[in-house]
Amino acid sequence: MSERATRRTIILVPYLWLVLFFLVPFAIVAKMSLSQVATAIPPYVPTFGLADGPAGWLAKARELSLDNYALIAGDRLYVDAFLSSLRIAAIGTAILLVIGYPMAHAMARAPERWRPILVMAVILPFWTSFLIRVYAWIGILKPEGLLNELLLGIGIIGTPLQIANSETAVLIGVVYSYLPFMVLPLYATLERMDRTLLEAANDLGCPPWKAFWRITVPLSLPGIVAGSFLCFIPITGEVVIPDLLGGSDTLMIGKTLWTEFFSNRDWPVASAVAVLLLFILVGPIMVYQRQQARQMEAGR
């Protein structure tokens, strides 16, 4: 096999993978989003069968419509759910950055022999099921939970805090669950940074706090971008955390999608929500990809 053929084969594998496991399912979902709900198995029409023949397919294709999208656009519930998801994801990502950056910075500055242990500590929660860890937060946050017992015991508060089943609880859950995704990329860039650059800045008359903003932060921008998108994108579509910690008042699009799909058995609307969510997130994903590509070009 020639070198070119080898290279093509190697590139072909991920492409096949993407077509098979991303493009094909996406096409199915996209088609579903154009269908109408029906009492049938599967619960929508039309369904294309091999027996229909070209004429049948054409006739059925005419039944497809954008009705579901019109429904979503016209209903405040869906629009609000989208907006509130984006808002929670944005606030959550901001909090994660504020907490994660000092953590990653401290880890990168720790003595070298400590660093693997600290990285291990950040990864450690992954060894327990995500679902169980989010459940555990119910036990902590509920009115008669650990947090309230502690605060009441110390005497800081007189009546239990109503955190459970609120947006605050969702944010706590989100920040807790996604912290490693923020810390690890930040740590990777900060650890790689040449520390003589800070000495050079000091030497040129720049006090350490200013050197942090002028040198450390700009040079860790790739880590900030990577961490933020690694958190923002999945938080926007998050289902489990708002379901367990958010109660009925917290609207998030992932939960809405779940409800449409499993409770209402409205697969077409659920599919339309999924397609819209994808398009909303494609923007930031593309920004992220461009940043990564630029980073690669700049080299180091």
Place this chain on the structure above:
Amino acid sequence: MEPPERPSRGTFAPWDEPAAQPLVLFDGVTKRFGAETAVSDLTLAVYEREFFALLGPSGCGKSTLMRMLAGFETPSAGRVLLAGQDLAGMPPHVRPVNMMFQSYALFPHMSVEKNIAFGLEMDGRPRDEVGARVAEALRMVKLEGLAGRRPHQLSGGQRQRVALARALVKRPKLLLLDEPLGALDRKLREETQFELMALQERLGLTFIIVTHDQDEAMTMATRIAVMDKGRIAQVGTPAVIYEAPATRHVAGFIGEINLVEGTVSGCDGRRVTVATAVGDLTVADAADSVAVGQAVAVAWRPEKTRIVRAGEAISNGRAVISGTVHDIGYLGGRTTYHVDVTGLRLKAAVANAARSVERPIGTGEAVKLAVAPDALLLLVR
């Protein structure tokens, strides 16, 4: 090694004037890292407008000394003074000292221009002054056309010049250069050495350079401090260091040398005779006073050695050592003969003044080495 070649500095020798105030003074400085002592009770003065070289093998403490001046390390004991002021407790960003880093430490996210402007901006200089001084610095290092480039778009030599411009643009009282030419290739390094010297002279600044390259130190420095294991072995002008090394370590570190151990057998004022394995050697002008029976070494430079065939005559008054040529190193400008003498291997370097020699001395030939008594050095330490 040839005697140093450098532009004349006239009678610049503030270190010989008792009234001169040093710009930099290390006063009994010790620096320990845990159990390790990097610098040990070291005292050293550097004067204004000097081009001072700290020379030594890696790990000798020369970089630590420089980092203490810049403020990145604090002495465990002793004082570091700049223009009479104790630098203790003064953080790096307020010291009137700038440093050129070995790795250059250019800010990768800033253009050449921004890199150079950084120090001036930190001082809160007005924008038009910053612009003018950056332009001047770029002209000085001949990088006018590259102001907008990022460091990764520059060659090694260009980066080196940006780092120099960035360190010089603030007109520091003292510029520290940590192995400034280490990353350059040989030809570029030699060119840059002369550029640096001219620049230092023109700007009237004080430079302290850290280097492990003896040629670099010899070429550029007004004075050299040879360091060894956290101490200073000798401080002096390049000529003094080369012609009158104080210790075996200095003699061996700077240039090539023949060194023969022996015992003092005769003493007549400064004229000392030493019994060695290659015979009695008489040193005409010993720097240290010694006693008969003391263990010393006699050393001389290969280029101060004459080499002739065993049968040929040698003018009187020279120490003569007979041996056999083991190996010949032809270096173009000169030829080095490695001569075996009773278990020792001595070197004789001969300048190739004529284009061809009728009958050159060959390997295995019996030869005589002759050294004038005033070329012999007596080394006690």
